[in-house]
Amino acid sequence: MAMRAHTSPMARRCMIGAAVVALTAATGCGGGDSGDDAAADASCKPSSGKVTLQYWSWVPGMQEAVDLWNGQNPDVQVKLKTTPAGNAGTYQNMSNALKADKAPDLGQIEYDSLASFRLKGGLRDIAQCPGVSEAQEKFVDWTRSQVDFGAGGEDGIWAVPQDTGPMAMFYRKDVFDKLGIEAPTTWEEYAAAAREVKQDGKYITHFSQTDPNWFTGLLWQNQATMFERDGDAWKVTVDRPESRQVADYWQKLIDDELVATDLQGFSPALYKAWNSGEVVTWVSAAWGYSTIRDNAKSTEGKWAVAPMPQWDAGDQRAGNWGGSTTAVLSGTEHPAEAAEFALWLNTDPEALEILNREGGLYPAAKAGLDLPALKQPVDFYGKQKIFDVFAQASADVDTDFTWGPTMTDTYRFLSDGTAGAVGGEGTLGDVLKQTQSQSVDSLRKQSLDVAD
Amino acid sequence: MTSTAAPPSTRRRRPRRALAPYAFLAPFLIPFVLFTLVPVGYAFWQSLHKTERVGGTFGSTRPVFAGFEQYADVVREPFFADSVIRVGLFALVQIPVMLLFALALALLLDSAVARLKRFFRLVYFVPYGIPGVVAALMWAFLYDPRLSPVVDLFRSAGVQVDLLGSDAILFSIGNVVTWTYTGYNMLILYAALQAVPSDIGEAARVDGAGNWTIALRIKLPLIRPALVLTGVFSIIGTFQLFTEPQVFRSISTSVTSTYTPNLAAYSLASGDNYSEAAALSVLLAAVTFLLSFAFLHFTSRRQG
Numbered sequence: 001m002a003m004r005a006h007t008s009p010m011a012r013r014c015m016i017g018a019a020v021v022a023l024t025a026a027t028g029c030g031g032g033d034s035g036d037d038a039a040a041d042a043s044c045k046p047s048s049g050k051v052t053l054q055y056w057s058w059v060p061g062m063q064e065a066v067d068l069w070n071g072q073n074p075d076v077q078v079k080l081k082t083t084p085a086g087n088a089g090t091y092q093n094m095s096n097a098l099k100a101d102k103a104p105d106l107g108q109i110e111y112d113s114l115a116s117f118r119l120k121g122g123l124r125d126i127a128q129c130p131g132v133s134e135a136q137e138k139f140v141d142w143t144r145s146q147v148d149f150g151a152g153g154e155d156g157i158w159a160v161p162q163d164t165g166p167m168a169m170f171y172r173k174d175v176f177d178k179l180g181i182e183a184p185t186t187w188e189e190y191a192a193a194a195r196e197v198k199q200d201g202k203y204i205t206h207f208s209q210t211d212p213n214w215f216t217g218l219l220w221q222n223q224a225t226m227f228e229r230d231g232d233a234w235k236v237t238v239d240r241p242e243s244r245q246v247a248d249y250w251q252k253l254i255d256d257e258l259v260a261t262d263l264q265g266f267s268p269a270l271y272k273a274w275n276s277g278e279v280v281t282w283v284s285a286a287w288g289y290s291t292i293r294d295n296a297k298s299t300e301g302k303w304a305v306a307p308m309p310q311w312d313a314g315d316q317r318a319g320n321w322g323g324s325t326t327a328v329l330s331g332t333e334h335p336a337e338a339a340e341f342a343l344w345l346n347t348d349p350e351a352l353e354i355l356n357r358e359g360g361l362y363p364a365a366k367a368g369l370d371l372p373a374l375k376q377p378v379d380f381y382g383k384q385k386i387f388d389v390f391a392q393a394s395a396d397v398d399t400d401f402t403w404g405p406t407m408t409d410t411y412r413f414l415s416d417g418t419a420g421a422v423g424g425e426g427t428l429g430d431v432l433k434q435t436q437s438q439s440v441d442s443l444r445k446q447s448l449d450v451a452d
Numbered sequence: 453m454t455s456t457a458a459p460p461s462t463r464r465r466r467p468r469r470a471l472a473p474y475a476f477l478a479p480f481l482i483p484f485v486l487f488t489l490v491p492v493g494y495a496f497w498q499s500l501h502k503t504e505r506v507g508g509t510f511g512s513t514r515p516v517f518a519g520f521e522q523y524a525d526v527v528r529e530p531f532f533a534d535s536v537i538r539v540g541l542f543a544l545v546q547i548p549v550m551l552l553f554a555l556a557l558a559l560l561l562d563s564a565v566a567r568l569k570r571f572f573r574l575v576y577f578v579p580y581g582i583p584g585v586v587a588a589l590m591w592a593f594l595y596d597p598r599l600s601p602v603v604d605l606f607r608s609a610g611v612q613v614d615l616l617g618s619d620a621i622l623f624s625i626g627n628v629v630t631w632t633y634t635g636y637n638m639l640i641l642y643a644a645l646q647a648v649p650s651d652i653g654e655a656a657r658v659d660g661a662g663n664w665t666i667a668l669r670i671k672l673p674l675i676r677p678a679l680v681l682t683g684v685f686s687i688i689g690t691f692q693l694f695t696e697p698q699v700f701r702s703i704s705t706s707v708t709s710t711y712t713p714n715l716a717a718y719s720l721a722s723g724d725n726y727s728e729a730a731a732l733s734v735l736l737a738a739v740t741f742l743l744s745f746a747f748l749h750f751t752s753r754r755q756g
Contacts, residue, residue, distance in 0.1 A: 092722065116724065118510050210702050232508040262597060264702050269598040405509075409723035416708040423618060423705030445525075445725050447505045447513070 044129035046336040053078045053338055054104035056094065058085045059162075059324075061358020065351045069341060076337045078106075086110055086324075087408075091117075098122045098331065105332040106342060109159060110324045111146045112213065112407045117327065118149075118158055119405040119446065124328040125156035129339035132157055138347050140164060142399040143364045147325060149229070150402055158327065160342040161364035163355070165285030165322035166393035167217050170292055172280040173304035173382065175202065183306040187249060190281075190309040194258040197280055205281045206263035206270055207254060209422050212414035214265065214321055217285070218250075219243050220401050221319035222311055226439075227404030233449035234404060239436035245311065247428035254422065261422040271295040283308060285321040286362035286390040293380045301379070305386040307393060318393035320401075323364065362390060369394065409442040410435060492737065498730035499523065515727075522731035531710035532732075536739065538622070539712050543690040546626040551682055553630065554637035559667045561638075562645040573642065576635040584632065588699035591628045596703055616704035625696045633689070637682040644678035645671055680751045684744045691740045694718070713739075 055066070055078050066080045081104065083090040091113060097103040098120060109117055117123050126132045133153060136144050143161035145152075171183055176193070179200060184190040194204035208214065219226065224242035228235040237243075253259045260279055263270045273279040274296035282288065292303060308318050326342040328335055345351050352368040355361040363369065374387040404410060417431030443450050474481070499522050501515040526532055557576055561569055579587065595615040597603050606613045615624045648671055656670050694714040701707045710716035713736045720729035 095724070120724070121510075121512055209705060229509065234509065261705075267702070268593075269596055269703075272598065406723060409725075412709045412719055412723065416710070419701075419705040419708060442723060442725070445503075445728065447503050448509065 044126060044132075044335045044339065046130065047334045049075075051076045051334045051337045053106060053332075053334060053341060054081065055079065055106040055341075056081050056083045056090065056104045057108040057326075058083050058090065059108065059355060059359040059361060061354060064358055065345060065354045068350060068354065069344060073341075076334075076341065078341055083108075086113060094122070094329070095120060098329065101331055103329045103331045105329060105334060105338045107327055107329050108162070108324050109327045110322065111143075111320075112216075112403045112411075114146065114159055114325060114327070115149070115403050115405040116407060119448075122330055123158045124330045124332055124335050124338075125158060126160075126328050126335060126339040126342075127153060127157040129328075129336050131343055132160075132339050135160075135343050135347060138366060139364050140366060140369075140394050140397075142320070142397045142401070143323070143325075145399045146403075150400065159325035160327075160339070160346050162324045162326050162346050163287075163361035164364050164394060164397075165217070165287055165320050165362065166390050166397055167221065167283060167285050167308050167319040167321055168389045168393050169306050169308055170282045170284060170288060170303055171306060172277065172299070172302055174302045175200075175277065175280045183304070184309050185307070186313050187309045187311055191249070191253060191258070194253060195256075198258050202277065203258070203260040203273075203279045204253075205259055205283065206265070206273070206279055207250060207259040207261050207422065208263065208265040208270075209261075209415055209419040211265040212411040212418065214284070215246075215414060215418070216411075217319035217321035218246050218283070219319070220398060221308055221317050222246050223317070223398050223400070225398075225401045226410065227402050229402065230451040233451035234443050235451045236404070236436055236439045236443065238410065238439055239432040243432055244429055247432050251421070251428045254428075266291070275299060285323075286387070286393070287322065287360055289378065289381070289386060290360050301382050303381050304384050305381060305389045307389060307396075316392075316396045317398065318396040320397045323362075325364075362387075362394075404439065404443070405448065406439065406442040406446060410439045413438040492734075495730040495733050498727055499734050502727050518727070522727045523735065526728055526731045526735060529710075529716075531708075531716050532713075535710055535713045535716055539691050539693055542622055542626060542693065543687060546629060547683065547686045547690060549626075550630045550634050550686065551637060551679065553634045554641055554682065555672075555679070557634070557638045558641035558645055559671065561642055562671070563663060563667070565663075573639070576638050578635065579632050580636040582632070584695040585699060587632055588628060588696045591624075591631075591696075592699055592703050595624055595700075616700070616706065618706040621700065621704050621706040625693075625700065628696050629690075629693070633686070637686070640682050641675060641678050644675035648674045676751075680748065683747055683751070687743050687747060688740050691736060691743070 053076065057080060062082065063080055066078050070077050083093070086109065090107075091109075094103060094107055094109075094117075103122070114123070127148075136148075136153065136157070139161045143164060147159045147161055148157050149155055169183070173183075175197070176183060179196050181193050181196055182189075184193045190204065197204050216226070219242070222242045222245060224237075224240055224246065226236070226238045226243075228237055250259070254261055260273065263273055263279065270279070274292065275298045277299070282292065284291070289305075292299075296303075307316070310317060326345055328338040328342060332338050345355075346363070347365045347367065349367060349371070352363050352365060353371055353373070356363060356368070356371055356373055362374075363371070368374075369387075369391045374391070375385065376387075377383040377385050378387075413435040414431065417426070417434050418428065420426055421428050421431050440450050440452075498515075500517060500519060502518040502521060503513045504516040505511055505513050560566055561573060561576075566572070582590075594600050594602050597614065597616070600615075603613060603615065614620060652670060652674075653666055656666050661669065692714050693712045697707050697711045697715055698718075701709065701711070709719040713732060717729045717732045717736065720726075720732060
């Protein structure tokens with residue numbers, strides 16, 4: 001049974017409205033699957049004459065790729081504005097700019113924020129733009145379901161995948177060798193390794209309260225999607241058996257003091273612990289290779305990468321942490337050109353090479369996985385070809401994972417709850433329960449229907 | 453028309469004279485209206501509305517009038533009472549401590565025996581010149597059990613301290629705020645002390661008053677208005693506490709995204725819930741205003 005909030009009066013008003021304007025299609029109440037944004041002109045014809053596109057991104061080295069495009073396309077010039085990272089203020093600015101009708105034509109948006117931007121009417125459906133639907137197969141499977149919201153293109157295509165963060169396990173091979181343990185292939189073995197490592201005075205990993213999206217990556221691996229779309233309503237599935245399994249597992253590690261809970265992600269204290277060898281694994285995304293390389297310099301040659309530990313021996317499942325898209329924003333007058341640039345940027349081998357070399361992006365395009373740089377042995381990791389592991393992980397990421405439209409809130413609830421649990425108030429299981437009900441509230445406050 | 457022409461009747465002159473004060477006030481009034489009154493007015497307007505969605509999940513939205521619904525929502529949120537009580541307790545302890553320090557330093561600087569006055573005045577004031585985020589980060593390093601030399605010292609002395617635990621965190625934040633603003637308040641009090649005519653002190657001295665007596669019986673009552681002013685500033689500042697808890701969120705398990713009312717408003721706004729954030733902000737402004745007003749009223753009555 002679907003429970004609906006705030007809708008009955010609105011639906012009634014819509015029906016009256018529809019009766020009054022009986023013959024016009026644009027009442028904004030019809031169909032309902034995508035409402036007004038789809039009612040906007042979905043056709044995507046190329047503009048004539050010279051076009052200038054504004055583009056906001058925070059990928060280091062993006063200007064080099066843009067210069068390459070501008071040199072090759074004198075009629076479609078892209079002006080890049082380098083911004084802070086999305087959650088560091090750019091999303092806020094983008095929302096404000098959308099409201100003020102001053103938004104750029106293109107913007108960088110992470111997968112977990114796409115739904116919230118679509119909710120604000122900030123994205124342009126580019127399904128009809130030349131080349132877009134044909135290009136879909138060029139991208140890793142799961143990223144496609146992210147940009148078409150799992151509807152296989154029936155419900156529009158809302159962005160072009162740029163990079164991904166397939167997850168694997170970075171571990172101190174020298175420490176594992178010394179202790180005579182193999183790299184764990186299951187989470188059970190990981191916990192066993194944690195106990196051995198603790199005997200040696202070290203922690204298997206850190207458990208941070210400031211990385212709710214890391215924890216989400218762990219949920220993703222166990223097919224514990226947090227939101228589902230149910231017709232016009234959203235279903236919140238934060239608290240479910242699959243996520244409980246993950247939460248209970250980590251709660252046990254916390255209770256047994258096998259993980260360092262006073263080290264936050266990307267903090268100087270964590271880097272100190274990596275350098276001193278106090279923390280010996282990090283289950284993280286492909287882009288994490290540079291985080292360790294740049295911040296734990298003294299451990300060069302001692303790390304290796306193995307696939308994420310599995311819940312069931314023999315499985316091949318990976319989570320994803322991070323990654324962005326290039327989205328065409330709703331205010332643009334040149335959607336065809338904007339989409340063309342977005343496609344080029346994220347599929348052209350030269351552009352992919354620049355973004356990987358300068359920005360450290362791990363490409364969403366299948367062709368990108370064959371970049372020479374991603375086939376090389378990496379010195380820091382004892383000359384292991386670590387990107388082979390991530391290429392496999394990328395193929396193992398569950399395609400059904402759906403982000404909710406209020407992820408900022410959901411992350412915040414997870415983060416607050418985790419801080420409490422780590423500080424001794426409640427368990428991670430309780431955190432899931434609270435986050436579930438708080439997320440339902442958040443959806444209702446955006447006057448969205450919630451199904452249960 | 454020249455100014456030496458026959459003087460126009462006073463009745464005609466009056467409106468022109470009435471414009472003059474506004475011209476002088478304009479440099480203050482225009483920014484005040486643009487950047488204080490208009491935003492507060494807009495926040496109030498926003499707080500009376502909520503989002504209505506038309507056309508399904510990804511349809512469009514529009515604000516509809518909702519009266520005081522958002523206020524009712526905010527007040528019902530469990531974090532509301534928690535965060536207001538928290539900053540209230542914080543104010544009760546931190547403000548008196550800070551103002552006592554500031555007063556002591558100001559009196560010391562003003563006393564006849566002080567040496568190197570300019571140097572110390574600057575030293576005391578320096579923390580205020582350091583941006584709040586930088587100060588909070590610096591203190592975060594001093595509190596972090598894994599990085600802090602201070603915690604190391606305690607540990608080597610056999611004392612276990614957890615400066616970031618739920619029992620200590622409010623004091624740790626209070627310490628940062630005190631460190632930052634004592635010098636600022638000291639300067640206001642010191643300026644007031646400088647305005648006290650020196651002959652009053654001399655007269656008292658002739659009458660046999662010592663340094664202590666002069667400080668407590670003569671100077672203190674005379675700078676009372678300045679003390680009240682620093683008190684009001686401190687109340688306003690405390691209820692708007694934001695930077696320190698925001699920075700400590702990433703190192704302490706005791707600071708949540710709704711730790712202070714201001715932090716909660718920020719969190720609500722970043723979750724696109726502008727209406728509720730606006731309602732919370734307006735409430736916060738009202739509470740701050742009421743407290744400042746009550747404080748002023750209370751202190752001036754005692755004076756009279």
